[in-house]
Amino acid sequence: MNIQLATIAALAAALSSCGSISRGTSENVVISAMPTDPKVSTSLGHSCPQSPCTIKVERKAEFTVFAEKEGYKPGRLDVKTKISDGGAAGFAGNVLVGGVIGMGVDAATGAALDHYPNPAYVVLEPLDPKNPKTPTMAPPVVEPKKKTTTGTPSA
Numbered sequence: 447m448n449i450q451l452a453t454i455a456a457l458a459a460a461l462s463s464c465g466s467i468s469r470g471t472s473e474n475v476v477i478s479a480m481p482t483d484p485k486v487s488t489s490l491g492h493s494c495p496q497s498p499c500t501i502k503v504e505r506k507a508e509f510t511v512f513a514e515k516e517g518y519k520p521g522r523l524d525v526k527t528k529i530s531d532g533g534a535a536g537f538a539g540n541v542l543v544g545g546v547i548g549m550g551v552d553a554a555t556g557a558a559l560d561h562y563p564n565p566a567y568v569v570l571e572p573l574d575p576k577n578p579k580t581p582t583m584a585p586p587v588v589e590p591k592k593k594t595t596t597g598t599p600s601a
Contacts, residue, residue: 474500475564477511478498478568479570481515483515484570485515490507509525513568514570519571521568528559530559
């Protein structure tokens with residue numbers, strides 16, 4: 447009986463530190479472009495009916511965002527991946543618990559990765575900067591929402 451309980455506890459600890467389970471293998475990336483309402487697409491085949499839009503992509507997939515609008519030079523932005531703080535913690539948890547399988551799964555699925563920049567902003571340059579119909583604009587600075595935890599404050 448104690449062996450079964452210990453096995454269940456060890457399995458629960460191993461699975462809780464697995465990024466594939468705790469973070470998932472896909473991520474939402476917000477894409478925005480300036481000026482408003484350009485044609486937006488990605489090298490992965492996504493398209494946006496309006497800007498900003500949110501696309502769901504595999505965590506391990508790097509891609510390029512393309513934006514086009516009449517009167518502007520086409521714009522592009524490369525969206526890369528990097529190991530996130532949460533992903534690194536999950537990966538380290540796999541090492542500590544001895545979850546070699548979890549480490550392999552996280553590495554193969556990209557569960558330890560995040561996309562950057564996210565949100566992704568593409569700023570189009572006007573073909574004729576002197577034309578008042580195509581003003582240049584800087585994108586708004588919007589930080590992605592940070593995950594919060596609920597609970598009681600510590601004393």
